[in-house]
Amino acid sequence: MMIPESPYYYLKKGQREEAKESIVWLKGKCNDDDLDILQKKVEEQMEMKGSFLDIFKTPACLKAFIIVEFLYACQRFSGATFLCAFATVVIPESWFSPADSFMNLLIVWIIASFLASSLIDKFNRRTLLAISCLGSGLAMCAATVWYYLRDFTEIDTSNTNYLPLVFLVISGVFYCIGIVSIPIIIQGELFPVNLKSIGSALACITANLCSGIFTQFFYDITNNIGMYFNFLIMGMAPLICIVFFLL
Structure with missing residues (x-):
């Protein structure tokens, strides 16, 4: 390597x-x-031999644990897992087919990830995370409005079928420059050496649990509340993350 x-x-x-x-x-x-x-x-x-309980015994380690777990929860509820699983279902036919739209999203994510590598050390973690969360959250909230208008009003949105893809592209750019990478970086920086493996394992459990919950209940939310509510969750998660770190 x-x-x-x-x-x-x-x-x-x-x-x-x-x-x-x-x-x-x-x-x-x-x-x-x-x-x-x-x-x-x-x-x-x-x-000092680290154990599972040591994370909860020391105030500094407990604070690190809460921060890392919260970041991973926000990361997964902000849309990556959801879009990877259901992008071809939720994106309407417009300039591209749903499958082609998903491929375009992947290309945007890859390019934005390369961009993030050059930004990560030029801004402090909190500033970059706030920018990432704000941009991603607002774009998802805009998509929420579009899906609500399509499904719950008589407004004809057929001429604007391209907007969800535009909103998802914008959200994806902001998502990749901060929300994707910063939890991983913070995880490595906050935990002491003797607790890194335990902290990382707990973070992986949280991330996969949140992904599983969101994926599992996608169709239930869509059928009982509406497609827009999935996007509302993805819009509110990064905005809540901003409030958490401002406090």
Whole structure:
């Protein structure tokens, strides 16, 4: 692989030189004093054997746990899993067929993900996450309005069938520049070394549980409430995330 392991990984294994090379690869330079401090912190944390309950015993770890779990819940309820599973069902025929529209969405996600890699270190985490959540949330709320007008009013929306795709493209760009990547980054930064594996496992459980819930109840929500409500959930989740971090 072209990408090296993290400095933390190498220091856990006692491979100081490899850790130094990893830092140089990531940052372009490595100060020996900073490496000494990092190594000391890793050694101190590794001396303490982490357990599942340790996450809930320490206020700092508990706060990290709440932040990471909340971020993953918002990430999954903001639309990625839903769109991957049901994009060809919810996007109406317009400029493209539903299948072609989904392919266009995938292309947008890939391009936006490359863009995110250049933005992630130019903005602080909170600012980038707020921009990502605001843009994604507002675009999904706009899609909510369109589906509500189509299904619950007598307004003819057939001439605007392209709008859901436009809204989803806009939402996808904002989604990929922050909501996708920041929970993963935060997860690696907040948990101490001895609890990273446990914290990561819990985060994966939360993410998959939220994905499963949203996917499972898609048709129930559509049939009993309306398609618009699925988009309302995807619009409100990132906006709630902004409120959570402002508080």
